[in-house]
Amino acid sequence: MTPINPTELTAQQEQIRLIRARRAPGSHNTHISLHGVTQSFSPNKNAPPLVALNNVNLEIHPGEFLCIVGPSGCGKSSLLNLIAGLAFPSSGEVQLNGERVTGPGTDRILIFQEHGLFPWLTVGQNVEFGLRMLGIGRKERRERADHYLRLVHLTSFRDSYIHQLSGGMRQRVAIARALATEPKILLLDEPFAALDAQTRDMLHDELERLWRETGCTIVFVTHNVRESVRLGDRVLLMSFRPGTIINEFAIPLQRPRHIEENRVAQLAREILDHLRADINKAMEVEFANTPRSK
Amino acid sequence: MPIRRVLNNVIFYAVLLGIWAWVIHLRIWPPYLFPSQSDVFASLRSGFSDGSFFIAIAVSLRRVAIGYVISVVLGLVLSLIISSSKFFSDTLSPLLTSLQNLPSICWLPLALLWFGLSESSILFVIIMGATPSIAMAVESGIHSMPRIYSQVGRNLGARGVKLFLHVLLPASLPHLIAGMKQGWAFAWRALFSAEMLSITIGLGQQLMQGRDLNDMSLVMAVMALILVLGLTVNFVVFRSVERWLARRWGTSNPA
Numbered sequence: 373m374t375p376i377n378p379t380e381l382t383a384q385q386e387q388i389r390l391i392r393a394r395r396a397p398g399s400h401n402t403h404i405s406l407h408g409v410t411q412s413f414s415p416n417k418n419a420p421p422l423v424a425l426n427n428v429n430l431e432i433h434p435g436e437f438l439c440i441v442g443p444s445g446c447g448k449s450s451l452l453n454l455i456a457g458l459a460f461p462s463s464g465e466v467q468l469n470g471e472r473v474t475g476p477g478t479d480r481i482l483i484f485q486e487h488g489l490f491p492w493l494t495v496g497q498n499v500e501f502g503l504r505m506l507g508i509g510r511k512e513r514r515e516r517a518d519h520y521l522r523l524v525h526l527t528s529f530r531d532s533y534i535h536q537l538s539g540g541m542r543q544r545v546a547i548a549r550a551l552a553t554e555p556k557i558l559l560l561d562e563p564f565a566a567l568d569a570q571t572r573d574m575l576h577d578e579l580e581r582l583w584r585e586t587g588c589t590i591v592f593v594t595h596n597v598r599e600s601v602r603l604g605d606r607v608l609l610m611s612f613r614p615g616t617i618i619n620e621f622a623i624p625l626q627r628p629r630h631i632e633e634n635r636v637a638q639l640a641r642e643i644l645d646h647l648r649a650d651i652n653k654a655m656e657v658e659f660a661n662t663p664r665s666k
Numbered sequence: 667m668p669i670r671r672v673l674n675n676v677i678f679y680a681v682l683l684g685i686w687a688w689v690i691h692l693r694i695w696p697p698y699l700f701p702s703q704s705d706v707f708a709s710l711r712s713g714f715s716d717g718s719f720f721i722a723i724a725v726s727l728r729r730v731a732i733g734y735v736i737s738v739v740l741g742l743v744l745s746l747i748i749s750s751s752k753f754f755s756d757t758l759s760p761l762l763t764s765l766q767n768l769p770s771i772c773w774l775p776l777a778l779l780w781f782g783l784s785e786s787s788i789l790f791v792i793i794m795g796a797t798p799s800i801a802m803a804v805e806s807g808i809h810s811m812p813r814i815y816s817q818v819g820r821n822l823g824a825r826g827v828k829l830f831l832h833v834l835l836p837a838s839l840p841h842l843i844a845g846m847k848q849g850w851a852f853a854w855r856a857l858f859s860a861e862m863l864s865i866t867i868g869l870g871q872q873l874m875q876g877r878d879l880n881d882m883s884l885v886m887a888v889m890a891l892i893l894v895l896g897l898t899v900n901f902v903v904f905r906s907v908e909r910w911l912a913r914r915w916g917t918s919n920p921a
């Protein structure tokens with residue numbers, strides 16, 4: 373929440389180096405790779421199968437902030453589900469450090485657009501949930517939950533219920549809950565799409581800070597090109613049906629960045645031009661489908 | 667409860683009692699078919715003073731409580747089986763729906779042949795009456811639960827029994843409680859169906875005794891008792907549980 377000025381940056385980077393050094397060796401060098409991943413599904417029994425992802429090849433480097441941009445329905449979410457191990461490819465392979473992903477794990481936590489917080493638990497209990505499933509004792513659970521609630525500035529809401537929080541606060545709880553299991557990879561599926569611009573800006577700052585402090589890898593899916601330029605080290609462009617990676621941009625802009633900055637807007641504009649052709653294609657398909665479905 | 671609502675109820679029941687007194691005054695029906703308020707009150711008083719009502723209430727409540735608890739456990743197990751297996755959701759689920767539509771009294775001949783005129787036969791009827799409705803309500807709760815909860819749960823390391831206990835069960839809690847409330851109504855009805863045809867102690871038997879003795883005021887007294895007991899359970903147990911749920915989940919407060 374606190375804006376980071378350049379003088380603080382080096383001190384913080386030093387702190388990050390220390391945090392990273394304190395971690396178990398190898399904990400922050402998890403390498404994700406996708407080899408020829410194709411996923412298709414049938415919307416209903418009679419229709420031909422839809423190809424959500426077609427021959428996706430991708431390397432995600434340890435500690436990287438990767439953004440994936442594409443029109444709605446391009447299979448971005450499917451990609452995250454595959455990495456999370458909540459779904460499996462029709463063909464091809466998703467690998468973690470060279471080993472095939474066979475199911476979900478707390479080393480890869482997915483954050484959804486609709487936070488998915490449990491309404492029957494308090495904020496604190498939500499954050500503790502993953503730790504509880506791992507069989508960690510009450511005291512340590514509490515300490516770790518408190519730590520991550522502090523990181524997202526929600527300590528005073530530990531005993532509140534989810535419906536008592538605003539949209540932005542809910543997303544912060546979801547982030548704290550994801551971080552509490554200390555994942556190596558954080559997967560975010562349009563996490564801020566439903567929030568107002570001010571809240572989203574604030575959460576961009578927080579996510580960037582958390583990424584630096586924890587040293588985790590982030591894969592961030594969005595349809596907002598500017599957001600991807602604001603956050604990412606690298607931006608991948610996906611095409612509409614069949615979803616495949618059509619372009620890749622390194623974002624050389626120095627951090628901290630802000631979404632309203634000229635350099636961010638300019639780079640976003642360049643990427644958007646590449647994307648436009650694909651958005652048009654997506655819209656044509658949508659319009660072509662509309663009369664038939666009625 | 668707001669004062670206005672209390673006042674409305676006082677007025678409503680005063681008018682109802684007034685109409686009753688007026689009909690008695692008109693002497694349309696003989697008193698042995700349509701007893702006066704004082705006769706019914708006298709039956710209530712004698713029933714409580716000789717202790718027979720207390721015993722009947724205790725026995726009936728104990729019976730329905732045992733039957734209900736067993737039904738809830740069975741209902742939960744059945745809903746778990748149905749929701750975790752395509753085979754059973756294709757087969758067991760329609761069967762339970764049809765059983766739910768079967769009036770519980772239809773189980774009585776079967777129960778009497780199997781268990782005779784015993785406590786077990788009454789329990790059997792209660793359980794057969796309440797279990798399907800609980801199982802179906804909980805199953806529909808699990809079924810209509812947003813997929814995101816189980817995805818998040820699995821992602822955070824919950825699997826198998828843990829996933830059911832910590833995610834699926836609490837996520838379907840509103841449906842679960844609706845199902846348990848419905849199950850209670852079924853159990854309550856089944857209890858009196860069974861008690862009236864069995865020869866045992868209990869409120870249902872008191873009701874039949876009134877019939878056998880041609881004692882209409884006793885019949886009305888017991889019916890009033892059953893109504894009040896049913897309402898009390900609904901208000902004291904289910905209403906407070908629903909309120910608690912509304913507070914926690916932030917759903918609208920049930921009126």
